[in-house]
Amino acid sequence: MPQAITDPTSAPTKQPGRGRPGYDRMDVIRAAVREFNTRGYEATSMGTLAKRLGVSKSAIYHHIASKEEILVEATNWALTSLTEVVEEADQANGSARERLELVVRGAVRVLCEGPERVTLLLRLRGNTEVELDLMERRRTLTRRLINHVKQAQDEGAVRTDLDAGLVGRLAFGMINSIVEWYRPDGPQTPETLADVTAKLVFEGLESK
Amino acid sequence: MPQAITDPTSAPTKQPGRGRPGYDRMDVIRAAVREFNTRGYEATSMGTLAKRLGVSKSAIYHHIASKEEILVEATNWALTSLTEVVEEADQANGSARERLELVVRGAVRVLCEGPERVTLLLRLRGNTEVELDLMERRRTLTRRLINHVKQAQDEGAVRTDLDAGLVGRLAFGMINSIVEWYRPDGPQTPETLADVTAKLVFEGLESK
DNA sequence: GTCTATATGTTGATAGAC
DNA sequence: GTCTATCAACATATAGAC
Known part of the structure; x- marks a missing residue:
């Protein structure tokens, strides 16, 4: 998902080069808040958020509880x-x-x-x-x-x-x-x- | 659902006394808009809207297409x-x-x-x-x-x-x-x- | 830190009887 | 104008492997 990587406000701060995104908790929250504001909190599913970040839903739930x-x-x-x-x-x-x-x-x-x-x-x-x-x-x-x-x-x-x-x-x-x-x-x-x-x-x- | 009937902004305008609610199109829209504003458009399901009006979901779809x-x-x-x-x-x-x-x-x-x-x-x-x-x-x-x-x-x-x-x-x-x-x-x-x-x-x- | 697979519930909308 | 019954799609969240 190139868009996720090139988007400066949601791109992970570490591992700048290759491999998996490697998001941390704040990366996920920042991207989620951004998405909530764009589409609305209820209208944003964890699925589309995951797609936007280029990871699976489960990966997100590793960083946040809900x-x-x-x-x-x-x-x-x-x-x-x-x-x-x-x-x-x-x-x-x-x-x-x-x-x-x-x-x-x-x-x-x-x-x-x-x-x-x-x-x-x-x-x-x-x-x-x-x-x-x-x-x-x-x-x-x-x-x-x-x-x-x-x-x-x-x-x-x-x-x-x-x-x-x-x-x-x-x-x-x-x-x-x-x-x-x-x-x-x-x-x-x-x-x-x-x-x-x-x-x-x-x-x-x-x-x- | 007494609350639906006594609520002056969502109560049907006809058949003031007994029997089924008997909503018309505008009644449904008015109540829906009110609900959309209270809970948010995406957060409001047709199910809860139906409950609020005291009718089934299908009854609503008789008045509006979507x-x-x-x-x-x-x-x-x-x-x-x-x-x-x-x-x-x-x-x-x-x-x-x-x-x-x-x-x-x-x-x-x-x-x-x-x-x-x-x-x-x-x-x-x-x-x-x-x-x-x-x-x-x-x-x-x-x-x-x-x-x-x-x-x-x-x-x-x-x-x-x-x-x-x-x-x-x-x-x-x-x-x-x-x-x-x-x-x-x-x-x-x-x-x-x-x-x-x-x-x-x-x-x-x-x-x- | 990420994955696939899945559990469990809810959604918007339809079919067809009364 | 309303009902019950039903559907496919999609929701949040979890289990357990890598």
Whole structure:
């Protein structure tokens, strides 16, 4: 399966030359997450994943215990990273408005670091107990994000004519939508993307 | 299956009293779309859909030819509605900035009219020829939306320090994210939601 | 680390009776 | 408009050899 070998994002990192692919656990997970995002988690069978990697299904199950385990590992990374962003903003010095901007920029940064894993987190549907658990953690995160909007409102830096929960959801909905088109090898660097997003969130489209 | 009968969004519209459910084609499609959004299109089997409706699988296939047909019918509605919004804005009098606002408000309106069908459109993954076709039409729509942003920039009403394609994607990403939490029976009316969204897009979060 | 073979269940869809 | 019965294809996951 030449396509598997030449694809830089799913090719194994060791044994660069000949012989069997020789994937390790992270190779398999990376390729699986990529495939889940392309075709959808449920629409991706372990069979097609195996074909894409150029190995048999059993070879995959040597590295991971179940399909769901891949989902958990990937979304866990995203949840942990985003929680860290909120935590750092909680403890940061400065105004509430500055801390909110830290959250916005941090979220964009995490999203650019692991777009596939964040995408998987955002697309959870709650079809199993495990997924429901992950979604609950995601909801907690959302609440803490909105809290930062509220604090910036109380401070007077953010307009108070709009409901905090509503604009919080809209603002982070905008940020999350980045995963739909962001590509690490694309024209935008994470920093410029964070700049544009922050400007749009705080200042809007209008010229002044 | 009492839950199916008491659920106002999936209950059949005829024969309100006793006997077999007596669904018609639209009842089945409405319930299916709802289920696709809750569990995901691929994760929803015709079996569980049948159980939810309280009928057998065969009863469903009396109304529709295939699972994919439901997807097409629903996303077609969303595509047509959104195309009309863009078309009306294209032909509207007034400044480019006003026409862009028409598009923003129109998109929110369509989204509130058929949130489930728009959601299905946004979540297409392109796993079949039919899905790829629908996605191509969606892409055409995105291009036309961004064009309105460009025109407003050329006019000088929208800031030109940010790339039109980029802010266009971000702005409509924000609008699309509404489907993640909007409920027709919730606190927000479509008009207030369109107001808040338009304000946020054009003016941003900052108090003035 | 990979293979073939297989167990076991579920899927979308059909046939034909009522 | 609904049913029961059925099908081939495909799903996730395992056993055991190399």
